[in-house]
Amino acid sequence: MNKFNQAGTPAATPTTTSEKDLLVAAYQALDTERRAQLLSYAQYLVDQSQTTTEQRVKAMEFN
Numbered sequence: 001m002n003k004f005n006q007a008g009t010p011a012a013t014p015t016t017t018s019e020k021d022l023l024v025a026a027y028q029a030l031d032t033e034r035r036a037q038l039l040s041y042a043q044y045l046v047d048q049s050q051t052t053t054e055q056r057v058k059a060m061e062f063n
Contacts, residue, residue, distance in 0.1 A: 030038065 027035065027038070
């Protein structure tokens, strides 16, 4: 199982069909409330990642 993309950085998405199938099956097995919690947490992680990236860019601008 390859966890890195061609550039050598960690892959952000599953890299094999079986990984994707497992994630889809796990998501589909969740009830509506758990799906909402999972999506909310995923959005939180995306927001945190964006904030961290913006902070790094600002830090580089000052150096």
